[in-house]
Amino acid sequence: MSLFTRKYLWRYSKLSSISKAFSTADTVKIPFLTGLSLEFHTIWLRHHCPCENCFNPKTFQKMVIPSKLPDLSVIKDVETNSSLNSVQITWMDDHKSTFDMNWLQKVNTKWLKIPENYFLKEDDDQYKYNFTNIHPFPSDPLQNAVNYDDFMSSDHSLAELLGNIVKHGFGIVQNAPPDFNSTKEVVLRISHPQNTIYGDFSQWTSNLAHADTAYTSEYVHLHTDTSYFSEPMGLQMFHCLKHEGTGGMNSLVDGFAIVKKFHENFPGEHSLLKKVFIPSQFLDVGKHHFYTADVTFKYSLLTRSIERFRYNPHDMATLDTIPFNLIAPFYTSLVRLSDEVESSPVWVKLSPGVVIFLDNWRVLHGRSEFTGFRHLCGAYIGRSDWLSKARVLGVVK
Ligand SMILES: [Fe+2]
Ligand SMILES: [Zn+2]
Structure with a gap:
């Protein structure tokens, strides 16, 4: 027909x-x-x-x-x-x-x-991809931390933090004063923050201030942030200023290592996840409605290296962007991706004094459920901005 x-x-x-x-x-x-x-x-x-x-x-x-x-x-x-x-x-x-x-x-x-030529006709799987930018993820995230006093006073220490982010997708500043204003100063060492609906610098408790599970005490599955933005936030900073209770561990996974694993072991799934557009949304009725449909694995056409991992199982909108004949193989790919993401996180307790920066185009984060009062602050930095500082300091050539 x-x-x-x-x-x-x-x-x-x-x-x-x-x-x-x-x-x-x-x-x-x-x-x-x-x-x-x-x-x-x-x-x-x-x-x-x-x-x-x-x-x-x-x-x-x-x-x-x-x-x-x-x-x-x-x-x-x-x-x-x-x-x-x-x-x-x-x-x-x-x-x-x-x-x-x-x-x-x-x-x-x-x-x-959905257009019949949804996919490029050209078989671009013939290209050789480049994974030289991927290094083993540290089993103890705190082992590469830089010290707050050094970080605030020395460009060498700032370069070390940025180098850790480039190499592993995250970097940590330790022994920072656990207060909002000091944390702002830590962020400003790298760049001005990016203003969003969450503010430029924000602080929150589990009071559902925004329509997102991150503002509850529930378990949050591994994800990248702002998958519903046309350009997801580049760098994400968290600092837990106070926690009187139990739980609230953070989980981290190197998304690029997962892409490499898919490329090597699951070529069919790899191919679909770099081609199928998954829709994501953030809806706060009457205030905000962000929506973007994009691929999960985005490669640079110039360098053939993986450039961005975009995945949030909570924020997926209605999956009406996938041709009917691809839905079964797509779900095989999505389930495998979810299995891989959930099976290998590194866990870290972000206690007061530990400021963590995550490359949100690469590293997925989640959080276990928690009890008691928990006070956090956070900020985003645009990808252009943090990479600019990394170039100035010779971390990225
Ligand atoms: Fe998040
Ligand atoms: Zn149900």
Whole structure:
């Protein structure tokens, strides 16, 4: 059936009611009385469950990470409710997902608009990629820390910190005074901060000041920040000024090492993750709605080295950017990526005095849940700005 015919029939079918939906080996089919039917992959449906446990109604974030999806995506029963215009799936663990047909139709309409030449025809996997910029991640992140007094007074120490960030994707200043103003001075040694909706320098407790799980005490899965910005923030700084309680460990993973592993061991998944556009969003109703769809692994066309890793399982928007025929292999890739990310983090306790800088284009971070009062401050620095300082000091040639 041509795309034109499908679109024509589809418009007509919207006026028609649905008949009984049913599951196939890995999809759910929803037939219409017109004879046309909608089809969604089971794993895609489980990923988009709109219930409050799977989709946080306050932050509009997805709460189920991709590595959990294969076990959860086994259907027990599918029911069609014509009067409510919805389809309800009962999963094998008795979890229930109710999908509004209008929403499913909207997704389908987006799918039909994806250009057929979504991917470059040229097979660019023939290129030799360059991973010489990747070094083993330190098992103890604090081992490469520079001392606050040296850092504030000597360009040699500042260059050492920037060198650590270039080499490993993060750098730490130790023994800093645990207060907001001193931390600002630490950041300003590198550059002015980048102003965002979170402010230039910000401090927060777990009070949900912004619509994001980072402002709660819940477990936060590994991610890069601001995946929903057209250009994600370059460098991220955290300083825990006070914590009276337990937990709150930070997890770190070198995203570039994961890309290298995919390139060497999982070429099909590697290829999809550098081509498929994943949509990310930040929604604070009436105030902000950021949205960007981009690839997970972005290579430099000039140097053939990996340049940016963009991944946040919480901030993924509706995955209506992937052609239907690629959804199954895409989810295989996404689940493998999620498995790899979650399986190998290095953990660090950011106690007062430890100021950490993360290359947000490379290193993923997460946080375990915590109890008690926790006071943090943070800032972002643009990638152009921190690399400028690194060049001035001869760290980047
Ligand atoms: Fe974050
Ligand atoms: Zn759910």
